[in-house]
Amino acid sequence: MTKIFETPLYPYERSPDQDATTPVRHKVVVIGAGPVGLAAAIDLAQHGIPVVVVDENDKVSHGSRAICFSKRMLEISDRLGIGDRLVEKGVTWNKGRVFNGEDEAYAFDLLPETGHKRPAFINLQQYYLEEYLVDRVRELQAEGAEIELRGGNKVSAIGTHETHVSLEIDTVEGSYNIETEWVIPCDGAGSPTRKMLGCDFGGRVFEDNFLIADVIMQADFPTERWFWFDPPFNKGQSALLHKQPDDVWRIDLQLGWDIDREREMQPENVIPRLNAMLGEDVKFDLEWVSVYTFQCRRMEKFRHGRVLFAGDAAHQVSPFGARGANSGLQDTDNLCWKLAAVIKGEAQENLLDTYNDERVEAADENILNSSRSTDFITPKSGISRIFRDAVLDLAEENEFARPLVNSGRLSVPAVHSDSSLNSPETGSFPKRTRPGASAADAPTDDGWLLDRIGDEFAVMTAGFAAPEVPAGVKQIHIANPSEELKTRYMGDAGGVTVLFRPDQHIAARWAAPSAHDITAAIARAKGA
Amino acid sequence: MLNTKANIADHDGFYAQLIEAHEGLDDAQSQALNARLILTLANHIGDNQVLSEAIDLVKSVSE
Incomplete structure (x- = not known):
């Protein structure tokens, strides 16, 4: 069977822009057709704003990548028209177990509050999210919305001007130029656009490597998040097991800092590690393997005039807590109505500065939480490890220590209490x-x-x-x-x-x- | 009676501050800091019965 991530969903096609004698001027160009870029384009199109998405590839993401989507992200997806598909396909989970060595330290239940349309979390491979977003783009096109998806289009140069931004785009048929009033780079943590503009991206690098493996197996593990500190099958390190749809299981194994990355990714080295974890008699296939290191960092400003950075291009967090893709969709949720209002002449450009203010605040909160989780999971000093182990030892019998166990503080939306867009309230409410x-x-x-x-x-x-x-x-x-x-x-x-x-x-x-x-x-x- | 229910509002903030307090210290300095901290907190608690229960509790925890 051909996997969805092996199928070109938006193959290169020649655009009339490539034959224009002078560069065509667009309203908004989104760079990058990942979840954040596609969400931005759909949101703008739903607000009646014409938008072009360019991406150097033509497929959804390879491998599961982001898998854990929060209630707020699902609520945004409802607004974008794909919420039902996500929840129908996704795995809803509430329970988790934390192990310390061979023992279970404690189990938790997120005990989701009733009276919400959407669950606290679902697990779903990123490629399904992207597929549904691409389908939604096609649906909007069929309804006559001006939303265009150009695969095989790589932005190779960017120039910023008072009234517009100019882009040079490379294709298999050569380069062409376009102009746009606004541009939203959603081109990931390594953002080529950010580099071309020479923007900063400061923060903290964590000296650790994680092996990430998607395993296809028929297993009777429950639909729970299992997290191990110092398990017998990965001594001195951590491990995570989490279920996705289609019998795909996400496994994360901490490897430490001094490793041979290429060697660790070879199946002959991955499979024994997984056998040690799952048991020698469990049969499985590897769908995707990667080794990652992580950083917590952000751009100083997300708005650079007519260039509005969103998602990982603007900020990067460690994966503990599901704050990457979830916060990226909250970026575009915050940005798109503001940009639409500015383009329609219903608001002044300064409204876009509040995108910067509000989402920088949210990024700092995400970075703080994910840095703290990372420090707990991978203690960086002897005393830090002693405290961490003391918390885990206490947590088995003592309720008071359990809130201190930090294997990821799961994503919740930021509250912009000090936003200049708020009005002072009258009355006393929750x-x-x-x-x-x-x-x-x-x-x-x-x-x-x-x-x-x-x-x-x-x-x-x-x-x-x-x-x-x-x-x-x-x-x-x-x-x-x-x-x-x-x-x-x-x-x-x-x-x-x-x-x-x-x-x-x-x-x-x-x-x-x-x-x-x-x-x-x-x-x-x-x-x- | 010793409170064994969770009792710190911003537990993550406290934990981060605790670890930061040890930054740049060698083992002996860290042990000394911990000792000072325990003695200071014990004075704040004040109640000998509670302190005795706390000592018994941590001695019974298996590593």
């Missing part, structure tokens, strides 16, 4: 839905709240009578709020009115706003 937080889902009498908010400014009123809202603003009135909605939005108050941004973050909330209050809060949320 902390979790304060201005700057992403909307908490809840059931309503007409479907899930997040589905009703959608991707435009929306004013929700629960409990109280609906206020007057400015013309053209979506209004959601919930006369009989569910218990979940009451707990998450109202608390002890008899009612609340909440203003959601198009990325479903909360911009303002009141007890009883006037139409003027709402108009002012929307203007502020657009950067005025």
Whole structure:
């Protein structure tokens, strides 16, 4: 059977741009057709903005790569039209076990809160995510949206100007030039665009290597996240086992720093390691093997004039905590409505600076959490290891030590409490839905709240009578709020009115706003 | 009575600060720092019964 990642999904085709006498000017060009680039393009197209995606390849990612997708990422995917496919195909999991040596240190259950459309996490190979995003691009094209995907198109030079950005693109049929008002590089941690522009990418390198193997096997391991500190089959190091769809299992084995990378990736060296872990009698096939090191670093600024970096191109974290692809989709979630508003003339360019401010804040939070996990998993000093082992020894019998065990703090959305787009609140409401937080889902009498908010400014009123809202603003009135909605939005108050941004973050909330209050809060949320 | 339930709000922040405090110290210096820290925290706790329970607890943990 041919694997999806071996099939060209967007093979090179000659574009009329290549025969134009003067470079054609586009609105937005996205560089890179990975999950982040494709999400950006779909989001912009859904906002009515023409967009061209260029990628030097023509296939989805080889190997599973990102596998763990968070609730917030799934909620964004709902907005992009692929949420159902992800959840149907993905493996939903809640339970995990942590082992210390040969013993189980403790088991946990994420105990997901009820009253949300989406689960806390699913596991799914990155190539399926990319395939569904490409399908969604095709669907939008069939509906007449101006969204184009150019495979075999490699950006080889970039020039920034006051009014536009010029790009030179290499193809098998030679080079051509285009111009664009805005460009979104989503070309990964090694971002060639970032290098061509000479931008910084500072941070911390962790001196360690991890073997990552996708194994196809019929095994009766449960659908749980298993993490080992110092297991007998990988002494002094760590290991992870996690289930994906199609009987594919992700295995991570820490290798240490002084290794021969090429040698470790050879099947004759990988297979004995896996036999030691899984048992000699377990039959398996290797789907994908890689050895990676990791870094925690970010660009100082994600916005460079008309160039707006997103995803790993802008920030890189260690994989513990699932904060890579999940944060990349939160980048484009934050960016695309702002860019669409600027292009449509509904907001000034300074709104794009808040993309920088908010997503730099989120990147710092992700880097902090993933650095701490990495320091716990791979202690870098003798005393650090002594404390780590003391935590694990205590955790077996003592509940108090368990929160200190850090095998990855799983991704949750950043709260932009200090964002300039928030309006000061009046009234006393639950902390979790304060201005700057992403909307908490809840059931309503007409479907899930997040589905009703959608991707435009929306004013929700629960409990109280609906206020007057400015013309053209979506209004959601919930006369009989569910218990979940009451707990998450109202608390002890008899009612609340909440203003959601198009990325479903909360911009303002009141007890009883006037139409003027709402108009002012929307203007502020657009950067005025 | 010794509290054996989780009790530190920002446990990750505390742990990171604890490890950072040892940065650049050799083994003897780290042991000395730990001793000072234990004595300081013990004074804050103050209750001999609680301190005795804590010592018994950590002595019973198998490595």
